[in-house]
Amino acid sequence: KKVRLKDAITKMVVLAAALLTKSGKALLSRQFVEMSRIRIEGLLSAFPKLMGSGKQYTYFETDTVRYVYQPIETLFLVLVTNRSSNIVEDLETLRLLGRIVHEYCQSLEEDAVTKKAFEILFAFDEVIHLGYRENLTLEQVTTFLEMDSHEERLAQAIKQSKITEATIQAAAKAKQLSKEKRTTDHGGYGGISSDSPGLTDLGTKPPAVSPTVVADSSRAASSSSSAVAGKKGGMTLGTKKSGKEDLLSKMVKSGELEDHGGVSAAGGRGGGASAGGRGASGGAAAAFSRPAHLSNVVMENVHIKLEETIAAVLNRDGGFQSVEVKGDMFLTISESSRAAVKIHLNKDHNNDFAWKTHPNINKVGFTKDRVLVLKDATKPFPTGTSLGILRWRLQNPAGFVAPISVNCWPSDESVSIEYEVERSDLTLNNVLITIPLGGAYPTVKSVECGDAKYDGSSQCLTWAIPKIDSDNSQGSMEISLDRGVDASVLFPVTVSFFGESTLANVSVSDILSCESGQSVPYSSEVVLSVERYEVV
Secondary structure, X not given: OHHHHHHHHHHOOEEEEEEEEOOOOEEEEEEXXXXXXXXXXXXXXXXXXXXXOOOOOEEEEOOOEXXXXXXXXXXXEEEEEEOOOOHHHHHHHHHHHHHHHHHHOOOOOHHHHHXXXXXXXXXXXXXXXXXXXOOOOHHHHHHHHHHHHHHHHHHHHHHHHHHHHHHHHHHHHXXXXXXXXXXXXXXXXXXXXXXXXXXXXXXXXXXOOOHHHHHHHHHHHHHHHHHHHOOOOOOOOOOOOOHXXXXXXXXXXXXXXXXXXXXXXXXXXXXXXXHOXXXXXOOOOOOOOOOHHHHOXXXXXXXXXXXXXXXXXXXXXXXEEEEEXXXXXXXXXXXXXXXXXXXEEOOOOOOOEEEEEOOOEOHHXXXXXXXXOEOOOOOOOOXXXXXXXXXXXXXXXXXXXXXXXXXXXXXXXXXXXXXEOOOOOOOEEEEEEEEEOOOOOEEEEEEOOOEEEEEOOOOEEEEEEXXXXXXXXXXXXXXXXXXXXXXXXXXXXXXXXXEOOOOOOOOEEEEEEOOOOOEOOXXXXXXXXXXXXXXX
């Protein structure tokens, strides 16, 4: 063991990096080779005695080591290296470490350095690995350190989104209950008014009769009800229904007219918009649960998580105004005894993307063989944490194919909406297509798949499709409107979805043990989500 340690020290360049006061007190020190506390304290305590006055960047040597140091206000940043190290490279390393100290400590006082000690040490570890300097910039070091809080930020964003959604739903429910109470206080005949905000279930079943006929009948019934209410003396219980109300009730009872909630018992307009009404329904169009392909993921000892997001603005006539796709691969290992692994990725990746591996990953192996393994393959990955090991970003939008395209075709008082998924390898879950209607009220005439809901408060129609794959890669829906609208009113169309695979075609083909070379059981999950997706 002593022989191996001696050989390692001989090959090392930087043995330790430390921040000292002028009196020689060590505020922090990071060793990059195994050495005892007495040894490092002896080297650092000897520094002020051996140091001479002079240049800003300077060094001096002893029989065994070299000191390279830089004054930083009232402190000294010191590198302890072996005598065979490259002094030019040591000065570059010293300069970068000095920028890191200034980045994390605005005031170079003892208290400020002590408070930021761990951040500075973590940054030193990114710059120097096993004694050798990594080819990094200050911006890259900052980015790598921020990666540690990715899961926390994601969880906080999801939590805040749920809180906001719950607050909005609670306010809408309170408003609805208040209106119902006022209606009940006035005699209990009104039901929910046609102007009530909220989501109206448009359904997928075409109405049994013409929407125009039902709407006219509802207006007639409503007019009759208003006329009765306007008589002197008010409305009394047991009053005989008008002829039009009685006719509508008989048609419903005889089966000639399906009761979708479009005509209430008192002749007013109620719930289902599939019969022409505008009432409120329970539940929101976006009330999708967790994507089905992630619901039953059982995590193995080795777990891979692929996260990818897309932000795109598409033209209605085709092409992109802007598009950004970025993704991350995270590795989680629960048992340290099985943490020395190498991850083989599929080689059929998308060449339109740029790739970036973690500094401790063997870049040559990834570039040549698409294998993710530590530079020292005998060492294990960290356990018990989610480690980001790979990133990718779209760099050639010209050859990129949009996951889904949507268009609207208005004619008179009807609109046809269609979607198309142009990539046969994609499966999209929980697809929501939201179309603004500019105040016009819709009635669904036909829909090939999914369900539609109208939100009276936002005046938008939401087409919800649970799953789109090769069996329904194209689909359309036709709606009629109670008045004509200009084509420009129907845009921008907003789309959201979750995908079962990445747009960069990143997937794991196998994971092997570095010790035995045999396959290791692993689990994986893919989360392709939308940051912004609009058709304008």
